[in-house]
Amino acid sequence: MFDALLGYLLNKKKTYFNWSSGKDAAMALYHLQEEGGFQVNKLITTVNSHYKRVSMHGLRKELLERQALETGIPLSIIELPEQPTMEVYNEIMRQTLTGLCSEGYTHSAFGDIFLEDLKAYREQQLASFGVTGIFPLWKRNTKELIHEFLQLGFKAVVICVKSDLLDETFVGRDIDASFLEDLPDTVDPCGENGEFHTFCYDGPIFKNPVAFQKGEKIFREYKAPKEEGSHKKTVGFWFLDLIPNP
Numbered sequence: 001m002f003d004a005l006l007g008y009l010l011n012k013k014k015t016y017f018n019w020s021s022g023k024d025a026a027m028a029l030y031h032l033q034e035e036g037g038f039q040v041n042k043l044i045t046t047v048n049s050h051y052k053r054v055s056m057h058g059l060r061k062e063l064l065e066r067q068a069l070e071t072g073i074p075l076s077i078i079e080l081p082e083q084p085t086m087e088v089y090n091e092i093m094r095q096t097l098t099g100l101c102s103e104g105y106t107h108s109a110f111g112d113i114f115l116e117d118l119k120a121y122r123e124q125q126l127a128s129f130g131v132t133g134i135f136p137l138w139k140r141n142t143k144e145l146i147h148e149f150l151q152l153g154f155k156a157v158v159i160c161v162k163s164d165l166l167d168e169t170f171v172g173r174d175i176d177a178s179f180l181e182d183l184p185d186t187v188d189p190c191g192e193n194g195e196f197h198t199f200c201y202d203g204p205i206f207k208n209p210v211a212f213q214k215g216e217k218i219f220r221e222y223k224a225p226k227e228e229g230s231h232k233k234t235v236g237f238w239f240l241d242l243i244p245n246p
Helices: 002-011 023-035 061-071 086-102 116-127 142-151 177-182
Strands: 013-018 038-048 075-080 107-109 132-134 155-162 196-202 212-223 234-244
Touching (some): 013 023, 023 038, 023 107, 023 196, 061 196
Parallel strands (some): 107 132
Antiparallel strands (some): 155 234, 212 234
8 A cells, every 4th residue: 555655646746836825826726736646845936035025916925924834835935136137037037946956846837827928938938947837727717717716615815906907995805706796897807917916815725714914005106017009107006915913
């Protein structure tokens, strides 16, 4: 029996997960664990070293660490400078991938759903290291996916919204049937186009819920990315500061 178990474990693909702390990452990890062919034994998250917050949506590092602890999977944090250039970012990721390959990782998992250019970029970066990208949610219907998220017992709170698509009242709401009903038709149910970001605090991948309190809402503007046909100089976001319970 021991030999059979050892063989099963050895046949699992050693995988690290690119962990955003949000609902899509949680669902993707759930499906990987259910599938059973991948051994996910590391979560990777980029954190702004100046603010000590998750780069994508400003979640406090302490809550990220508590969340990872409840998954039972070790967390590895990649620290980025306050405003890294693309060259600096790529070099930091190159060094990170080199280290992961030396540890025997062969697969890298993501929670992406349908952004073709992002998937192509990720796969291109991984290919030079011989690492295979895994996308458990790829091409899933996002409306069906978010309803499955709720049916499985996951819970998530909205911590960031793009202000030209969603107003301040959406920040701090839990993802539930009421939230989905209130979303404009122009917003993807999973926020896959960056319309909103979440913090997943409970569900079947966690041993216990992650306890927190809701802090203040903050509005910030950033220089708009250069896009053909766009005349916007800035893009605004509403953020909610989540505070870890003592």
